[in-house]
Amino acid sequence: MRPYAFGVDIGGTAIKLGLFRTTGQLMEKGSIPTRTENGGENVLPDVMAALNRAMDRRGITWDHIEGVGMGVPGPVDGNGTVYQCINLGWGVFNIPRAVRGLEPRIDRFKVTNDVNAATLGELWQGGAKGRRSAFMITLGTGIGGGLVVNERIVNGTGGGAGEIGHFRVVTDEPEACKCGGHGCLEQYCSATGLLRCARRALADPDHLPTALVDDEELTAKKVCDAAKTDDPLAVRLVDELGDRLGWALTAVAGTCDPEVFVIGGGLSNAGRFLLERIETGYRRYAFHAYRDTPFSLAQLGNDAGIYGCVRMLL
Amino acid sequence: MRPYAFGVDIGGTAIKLGLFRTTGQLMEKGSIPTRTENGGENVLPDVMAALNRAMDRRGITWDHIEGVGMGVPGPVDGNGTVYQCINLGWGVFNIPRAVRGLEPRIDRFKVTNDVNAATLGELWQGGAKGRRSAFMITLGTGIGGGLVVNERIVNGTGGGAGEIGHFRVVTDEPEACKCGGHGCLEQYCSATGLLRCARRALADPDHLPTALVDDEELTAKKVCDAAKTDDPLAVRLVDELGDRLGWALTAVAGTCDPEVFVIGGGLSNAGRFLLERIETGYRRYAFHAYRDTPFSLAQLGNDAGIYGCVRMLL
Numbered sequence: 041m042r043p044y045a046f047g048v049d050i051g052g053t054a055i056k057l058g059l060f061r062t063t064g065q066l067m068e069k070g071s072i073p074t075r076t077e078n079g080g081e082n083v084l085p086d087v088m089a090a091l092n093r094a095m096d097r098r099g100i101t102w103d104h105i106e107g108v109g110m111g112v113p114g115p116v117d118g119n120g121t122v123y124q125c126i127n128l129g130w131g132v133f134n135i136p137r138a139v140r141g142l143e144p145r146i147d148r149f150k151v152t153n154d155v156n157a158a159t160l161g162e163l164w165q166g167g168a169k170g171r172r173s174a175f176m177i178t179l180g181t182g183i184g185g186g187l188v189v190n191e192r193i194v195n196g197t198g199g200g201a202g203e204i205g206h207f208r209v210v211t212d213e214p215e216a217c218k219c220g221g222h223g224c225l226e227q228y229c230s231a232t233g234l235l236r237c238a239r240r241a242l243a244d245p246d247h248l249p250t251a252l253v254d255d256e257e258l259t260a261k262k263v264c265d266a267a268k269t270d271d272p273l274a275v276r277l278v279d280e281l282g283d284r285l286g287w288a289l290t291a292v293a294g295t296c297d298p299e300v301f302v303i304g305g306g307l308s309n310a311g312r313f314l315l316e317r318i319e320t321g322y323r324r325y326a327f328h329a330y331r332d333t334p335f336s337l338a339q340l341g342n343d344a345g346i347y348g349c350v351r352m353l354l
Numbered sequence: 355m356r357p358y359a360f361g362v363d364i365g366g367t368a369i370k371l372g373l374f375r376t377t378g379q380l381m382e383k384g385s386i387p388t389r390t391e392n393g394g395e396n397v398l399p400d401v402m403a404a405l406n407r408a409m410d411r412r413g414i415t416w417d418h419i420e421g422v423g424m425g426v427p428g429p430v431d432g433n434g435t436v437y438q439c440i441n442l443g444w445g446v447f448n449i450p451r452a453v454r455g456l457e458p459r460i461d462r463f464k465v466t467n468d469v470n471a472a473t474l475g476e477l478w479q480g481g482a483k484g485r486r487s488a489f490m491i492t493l494g495t496g497i498g499g500g501l502v503v504n505e506r507i508v509n510g511t512g513g514g515a516g517e518i519g520h521f522r523v524v525t526d527e528p529e530a531c532k533c534g535g536h537g538c539l540e541q542y543c544s545a546t547g548l549l550r551c552a553r554r555a556l557a558d559p560d561h562l563p564t565a566l567v568d569d570e571e572l573t574a575k576k577v578c579d580a581a582k583t584d585d586p587l588a589v590r591l592v593d594e595l596g597d598r599l600g601w602a603l604t605a606v607a608g609t610c611d612p613e614v615f616v617i618g619g620g621l622s623n624a625g626r627f628l629l630e631r632i633e634t635g636y637r638r639y640a641f642h643a644y645r646d647t648p649f650s651l652a653q654l655g656n657d658a659g660i661y662g663c664v665r666m667l668l
Binding site: 189293 | 429437487489499501503504506508509510511512513514515516517518519520521522533534535538601602604605606607608609610611612613639641642643644646647
């Protein structure tokens with residue numbers, strides 16, 4: 041195996057790049073802005089230019105690079121075909137082919153969905169270290185999910201594995217999810233969803249006592265912080281999130297029975313306080329065959345993606 | 355590779371045995387009764403005796419046998435440890451070790467859950483032929499499920515993969531499931547569950563018009579047959595089953611996005627009529643990334659298990 045490998049995690053506003061030793065050590069990391077104009081046509085050329093600059097700085101060449109692993113914010117099938125990355129302006133195309141067209145000297149190239157990559161990263165050197173399988177869920181603007189079985193990412197047939205955020209959990213939700221559906225898990229259990237539920241609760245004149253105020257400044261973090269001080273309404277909101285998300289994860293377990301659940305994304309900064317409520321919900325509903333599945337917090341933060349991208353190559 | 359392999363599918367009343375060429379051809383099959391007395395201590399010795407008899411009849415020896423694949427009616431982890439097979443009287447033990455203790459001449463041995471084996475069998479030569487991944491659900495006395503990804507069975511950490519039958523789909527169910535929970539999918543969508551729902555509906559004096567009568571003779575098959583003749587209550591019952599099961603399968607898709615769903619078990623003898631209702635429910639709730647996943651009926655019937663058991667070895 042060659043001595044180095046690149047991990048590239050493409051997001052809607054920034055692209056994270058990591059140079060790793062193939063022994064697993066992160067040598068350096070950096071980021072460049074994501075230029076999404078013109079259907080995101082600059083994204084891959086910008087990545088290749090950045091990788092070449094990084095090599096120049098260290099006096100190494102593609103001959104020293106085992107390969108490039110890449111994560112993108114959208115569904116990717118097993119052949120590396122991406123089905124729209126709305127955040128990048130991308131339509132449907134085959135990423136490995138495009139990358140090799142730009143840089144034929146790359147020895148090995150793999151691509152997956154960004155949350156799948158992060159899940160593998162957490163399995164390798166983060167919150168699921170030492171495990172062979174994991175289901176990770178990221179609670180942020182939306183809900184992302186990733187599945188790893190036998191240390192390999194499961195992309196799913198159309199790249200849909202892990203997309204549990206659009207499982208319909210409420211039948212009479214009047215507001216539409218951004219997917220067009222109604223009652224999706226992500227409408228209640230993402231950071232945005234928690235904030236939405238808080239606003240809705242505050243609009244009810246009979247709501248529980250609370251120090252929360254429905255202003256422009258209200259955030260999901262403020263709801264979690266209030267719950268930690270035993271604010272009655274905030275506690276109720278976080279409990280409901282934990283109950284609903286925990287319940288949905290019993291369906292994940294009934295499908296693939298992962299060794300561990302990893303909770304990440306911005307909302308997971310609420311820490312063990314939130315994790316315990318999700319666990320409580322899960323154990324309330326889980327079948328005995330998987331009732332004791334452990335839960336961990338993600339540990340690698342925004343670096344999880346570049347770790348997982350490199351791990352795909354090793 | 356040696357020329358032959360055995361598939362052994364252990365059920366609560368009978369053990370199915372199949373002798374295959376390792377090219378995939380089923381040479382002969384048979385069955386022996388399952389002796390469950392004394393904690394099922396005779397089950398594995400009876401299997402070994404039957405395999406030896408089959409070889410004697412053909413004048414072949416263990417030297418001609420690539421291996422033995424086995425399916426058992428309970429959760430099995432990746433090391434072959436079984437966690438209770440209530441139907442066999444078995445507790446917790448390591449099956450490969452027990453089998454090799456009885457017959458050290460076996461070259462290769464693999465064991466999995468019976469529904470997982472059936473799923474792999476359907477993928478190899480049945481309703482999912484030519485696919486690389488599938489989720490199969492069997493609708494019988496209970497609901498069984500099996501997951502295959504990249505042509506390999508996913509057992510799950512505690513053997514719980516596929517156990518979606520105990521996902522809680524109703525929050526206010528007064529009757530207990532046999533697992534001890536309340537509101538499990540299997541209480542509504544198995545053959546037993548459909549019959550239970552029919553009995554409950556018939557007990558309501560305001561039920562829809564129907565030719566069904568709540569007697570000892572009522573069966574899930576009769577409900578399906580009546581629905582096929584447009585019996586209003588029976589149609590409602592089958593529609594509800596399809597809607598609920600289809601919805602639950604969207605959670606499966608959001609976890610692993612299989613290439614195909616396969617519907618098996620006794621209730622699946624209702625054929626495309628039932629399949630279409632499950633599909634309709636699924637497409638009503640599914641996220642676009644996996645909305646078009648195809649559905650197939652199982653094709654191998656009771657032989658699916660022995661096919662899958664052998665496929666594990668190849």
